[in-house]
Amino acid sequence: MKAHARRVKRAIPAFAIAGLLAACAQPLTTPEQVTFAPGFSTVSGQETGQPGIYDLRVDPRFADFAQDILQQQYSMLGREDLAARTSHEYSAVACEPHSSGASGEDAVLAEIVRQARDARVVIVNESHTLSRHRGFSQRLVEALRPLGFTHFAAETFTHPADAIAPAEAGMALPYPRDLEGHYLIEPAFGRLWRTARDLGYAPIAYEQNTERDEAASRDERVAAREAFQAQALAEAIEEAGPDARFIIHVGYSHASEHEGEFGPVWMAGRLKALTGIDPLTISQVQCRQDTGSTRLAADGSDQLGQEFDIFVDHPVTRFEGHRPLWRAAAGDVRVRVPDALVPNEGAHVIEARLAGEPDEAVPMDRVLVFPGEEVDLLLPPGRYRLRAVVAITEEGE
Incomplete structure (x- = not known):
């Protein structure tokens, strides 16, 4: 990880960008299930209008x-293999x-459907x-739709205090947008929301949108956030x-029914x-097995002292071509990032969007690439256009 942190201290110069554009003028060679439109665009992270997506710096305050923070950012940019170097979430429990x-x-989904019939x-x-969890949730929204589930609420959805949530405002568009939620920029989450949209789920944004009391203790701030979300x-x-019937997609402990001394x-x-x-x-975070298939676990409540009805036990994530194996096993086609898109210095975020979708659309894949790396794109069959975004690594870049 430290080696990569040092490598991103240099931005790719303008003359190198021009050279990459020229080099990519020729058609790209890909498996026949995936094709790319010829050529590609290159922009700086600042020019995208959403620089935070491409920012590899850590605010000194944190x-x-x-x-x-770096673990999550690497994962959001398609590089869980980098996050796995230091994160305990890639070890068995x-x-x-x-x-x-x-x-x-x-x-596992059949058992969840059985238990959800009256929920x-x-x-x-x-x-x-862990992107695998989003892939499972994508299958879950498909499995529960025939039971009459109608709304998809997600912690990730941007929830302005004085305006319609972007996820709701964007429902007239045929694609989800990066601006609709922070975690949506990660490809597996983008596809989860894309699937839920296509199935007719209505979005619900509920995250806390009030000012945090910085004078309050951490426990007090957590309690305020949980109370706001629940309300x-x-x-x-x-109102609905x-x-x-609601599916609510949350991070970590928010799904726990645990009660403390003074209540929930x-x-x-x-x-x-x-x-x-x-x-x-349903918890996907308590249990992880070294080998095998996704299964139901008997109980993971002893992990962090939390309470859930169902524990899903996924295998530990493994990688090939710097990307998680579960995505290829689920049907994605492996396509090596073309050499012309790999930076000579600095770092690029390579984005593959469906042909015809604009830059505001959540890409079907985005992956961070450092100099000299051979990295795979993971894409469903289809035709795509590519964009390279120069990552932000220093002030002013």
Whole structure:
């Protein structure tokens, strides 16, 4: 990780960008299931209008959390292999198998569907670093739609205090946009929301949008956030009416029904207390196995002392071509990033968008590439256009 952190201190110069453009004038060679439009554009991160996506710097105010911040940023830019070097989330956490013996995603989803038949609210969590969780949630929204689930609420959705949420405002467009939510920029999350949109789910933004009390303790700030989220969701559920059914996609502990000395601690438990609705809560973060298929685990509550109804036990993520193997196993086609797009210095974020979709659309893949690397794009069959964005690594770049 440190080696890469040093390498991104230099931005690629303008003459090198011009050379790359010329080099890519020739058609690109790809597997026949994936084709690229000839040529590509190159812009700086600052020129995109959303520089935060491409910023590899860590704000000095958060220096104590620099490693965690970089892990998430690497993952968001398609490089979980870099995050895995220091993150514990790529190590096994043993859990006993469930008595049902459900093993394989199809069997696990079938059991969740069985338990969700009478549920009005299903809450599923994710690691913000592990893209596999978003891939599973993509299958979950497909599996639950025939049961009449109607709304998709997500922690990631931008939730302005004085305007319509961008995810809601953008529903008339045929594609989701990067600006609709921070975590949506990661390809697997973008595809999750794309699938939910296509299936007719209505978006619900509920994240805290009030000023944090910086004088409050960490516990007080956490409590305020959980209370805000629960209240916003309770109001959305009431407004949607008795026939509405919600899938709520959260990070980590927000899905926990755990109660402390003074009542519910996390959003899920608070929502239950506010509405009287007992949510079906699913954790994907408590258990990880070294080998095997996704399965149900008996119980992971001893991990962090939290409470969930269902524990999904995924295999530890492995990599090939710097990319997670689960994506290729799920049907993505591997295409090597063309040499002409690999920077001579600095770093590029390579983006592949469906032909005809604009730069504001969430790309089907985006991946960070350093000099000399051979990195794979992972794409569903189709035709794409490429863009290279020069990562931001120093003030003024």
